[in-house]
Amino acid sequence: MQENLLEEVETYFTADTVSQASAVVGENERGVGRALAKIIPLVLSTFIDRAERPGGVEALWTLADEATDYGGFQELLTADRLKRRTELMRGLLGEDYAPTVRRLAEAARLKSSSVESLLSMAAQAVLQSLGTYAHEKALSADDLFAWLEGQKASIMSALALNTAPAAVPGPAPVPSPFVRPAGPVPPAAAAPAPAPVPATDWASTTGANPYYPPAAGSAYPTVTLRWMLLLLLIMAGAVLEYLFVRNRLSNNAAETPAAALAAPAPAAPRPVPTAGAGTEGRYDASSGNYIYDPGRPINLTLIDGTTQTVGVNSTENRLYTFLADQSIQVDSINRTKGWINFDRVYFDAKKATLTDESRSQLRNVASILKSFPTARVKIGGYTDITGNVLANLKLSEARANAAMAELVAMGIDLNRVEAKGYGGKHGVADNATPVGRALNRRISIRVTRK
Numbered sequence: 001m002q003e004n005l006l007e008e009v010e011t012y013f014t015a016d017t018v019s020q021a022s023a024v025v026g027e028n029e030r031g032v033g034r035a036l037a038k039i040i041p042l043v044l045s046t047f048i049d050r051a052e053r054p055g056g057v058e059a060l061w062t063l064a065d066e067a068t069d070y071g072g073f074q075e076l077l078t079a080d081r082l083k084r085r086t087e088l089m090r091g092l093l094g095e096d097y098a099p100t101v102r103r104l105a106e107a108a109r110l111k112s113s114s115v116e117s118l119l120s121m122a123a124q125a126v127l128q129s130l131g132t133y134a135h136e137k138a139l140s141a142d143d144l145f146a147w148l149e150g151q152k153a154s155i156m157s158a159l160a161l162n163t164a165p166a167a168v169p170g171p172a173p174v175p176s177p178f179v180r181p182a183g184p185v186p187p188a189a190a191a192p193a194p195a196p197v198p199a200t201d202w203a204s205t206t207g208a209n210p211y212y213p214p215a216a217g218s219a220y221p222t223v224t225l226r227w228m229l230l231l232l233l234i235m236a237g238a239v240l241e242y243l244f245v246r247n248r249l250s251n252n253a254a255e256t257p258a259a260a261l262a263a264p265a266p267a268a269p270r271p272v273p274t275a276g277a278g279t280e281g282r283y284d285a286s287s288g289n290y291i292y293d294p295g296r297p298i299n300l301t302l303i304d305g306t307t308q309t310v311g312v313n314s315t316e317n318r319l320y321t322f323l324a325d326q327s328i329q330v331d332s333i334n335r336t337k338g339w340i341n342f343d344r345v346y347f348d349a350k351k352a353t354l355t356d357e358s359r360s361q362l363r364n365v366a367s368i369l370k371s372f373p374t375a376r377v378k379i380g381g382y383t384d385i386t387g388n389v390l391a392n393l394k395l396s397e398a399r400a401n402a403a404m405a406e407l408v409a410m411g412i413d414l415n416r417v418e419a420k421g422y423g424g425k426h427g428v429a430d431n432a433t434p435v436g437r438a439l440n441r442r443i444s445i446r447v448t449r450k
Contacts, residue, residue, distance in 0.1 A: 005129060005151045006158055009040050012125040021121055025114035035108035035118050041158040042100070043122045046092050047130075048152055050333065051145050059334035060148075061141035063088075064134060066335065066420075067127035085120035087332040280313070281343075283435040290438040292343035303371040308364050315342050315445070316364045322447055323372045330447055336426075339380060339444045345403060352398035354406060362403065365445070366410035376416045376449040379404045384437035385424035397421025403443050418448075 013021070013036055021036075022029045051060045090097045101119070105112045134144045281292040294311020300320050301307050310316040318340045322328055331337040344361040347353055354362075369375060381400030383392040400419035408414050429436035 004154065005126075005133075005148070006041065006044060006155055008129050008133075009044065009122070009125050012129065013040075021118065025110070025117045027110050027114050031108050031110050032114075032118065035104055035110055035115060036122065038104055038107060039115075039118055039122045040126075041155050042104075043089070043119065043126050044151075044155045045159050046089070047126060048148060048155065050092055051148060055334060057141050057145045058336055060130070061134070061144055062334075062336050064127045064131035064144065066131075067124060068131035068135060081124070082117055082120045084332075085123045086116055089116075089119045089123055091331075091333045283438055285434070287346070288349060288434070288438060289346050289441075290435065292341075294343060300368075302367060306367065308367070310364065313343075315340055315344070315361060316368060319365060319445065319447070320368050323368065323375055323450060330450055335446075339446045342403075342443045342445065345443050347399055347402070350395070352395065352402045354402055359406065362406045363410055366407050366412050369407070369412050369416070372450070374450065375447060377418075378446045378448050379407075379417065379419040380444040380446065381419070381421040382426060382440060382442050382444070383424055384440040385427065385431045386437065389423060393421055393423035395421070396423050399443060 018029055018032055018036070022032045025032065047060060050056045093100055101112050101115045104110075104119075105115045108115070110118075130144065130148070133139070133147070137143075139147065280295075281290055283289075284291050293313065295313035296311065297309055298312050298317065299307050299309055300316060308316055322338070322340070342358075342361060342365075345358040346355045347358075348355065369377065379400045381396035381398070381403070383396050385392070397420065400421050404417045404419040407417055424431075424440070427436075427440045428442075429439040431437050431440060
């Protein structure tokens with residue numbers, strides 16, 4: 001893989017893949033190429049912006065790691081996977097998503113729906129490139145971020161080049177999707193170099209969430225006192241918005257899981273709760289398992305009228321609360337959020353064989369999922385870090401698949417459930433103690449769609 005990320009992502013879109021993308025969106029290849037030339041640096045800068053925010057480094061690393069699970073370009077071109085990346089880009093761009101799509105569509109003379117699909121494809125290409133590079137170089141989340149920061153200058157330069165107003169109305173001829181001019185194109189006034197784009201020509205948003213100005217740009221105003229005052233007001237507004245967003249997105253380690261999910265029942269803000277958060281219980285030396293305390297008993301009444309008597313801190317109550325409370329939304333950006341540990345699902349030692357008592361909780365979870373037929377979930381399997389790393393990864397994968405298979409056997413559509421093993425990654429406790437290792441050996445569930 002190339003060291004230049006921008007060029008690596010551009011080479012992802014060969015003539016064949018551009019042709020395939022054109023067929024999927026129903027547009028001509030020339031227009032798709034024009035759009036991708038603008039979209040790729042935009043997507044890259046947007047991911048950099050997200051990574052620079054609190055919690056962003058880990059979120060980006062997780063997304064990149066998951067993206068490597070996808071196959072080739074053809075496998076990406078499914079409605080479900082394009083939709084997932086569309087939701088990701090909509091979450092990243094926020095209120096600027098619609099105007100950004102509209103201006104990209106106008107510039108490339110494509111339908112807005114086509115641009116949305118191309119944004120999704122570019123997002124996958126970026127994440128897959130990041131994930132592949134991280135795996136090849138054995139990079140940690142911080143290492144990947146440091147490398148990405150080193151790419152920022154070239155990416156922002158390409159972004160500025162592809163979003164500059166045109167010198168004359170109408171689209172400039174594009175010889176090929178990714179052949180960029182050797183230098184900046186001078187404006188009609190024959191200035192030696194284009195003037196920097198003033199901040200007032202971009203949306204007042206945090207980070208790299210721009211909307212594109214109209215192609216037929218008008219002359220910029222001179223810097224008078226009036227414009228200086230206006231610029232100061234916009235800058236002040238941007239600073240206030242940044243502080244608000246940073247406060248809202250910050251993953252404060254001191255927060256309780258309940259606060260993280262804004263629900264009355266505890267819920268995990270990371271792939272699993274941190275040690276000491278939602279881990280009340282005791283270690284059982286005879287089985288090697290951690291026996292969780294589910295809390296005081298409560299009754300859950302499901303849509304079909306049946307009831308479940310479970311603990312207030314139980315997996316069932318936390319899952320039901322997440323699905324039933326419409327104010328709680330799935331975080332499509334940071335997929336390390338929203339994981340809920342199974343508190344009564346265990347396996348035979350060093351095997352992927354479920355114990356008999358584990359099926360009771362899985363049966364309860366299956367009933368809850370049947371009450372929310374549009375919901376989809378992901379099962380995650382984890383081990384401690386003792387032993388062989390590869391063997392632990394395979395064991396965690398087998399255990400996650402075993403739990404998923406049990407849910408399917410209990411009547412949950414296979415298309416609603418996915419499973420993945422993470423081995424010894426995302427530990428919640430110190431592996432140096434038997435208690436910590438027992439806490440790290442677990443199965444978790446995350447709602448991916450409500």
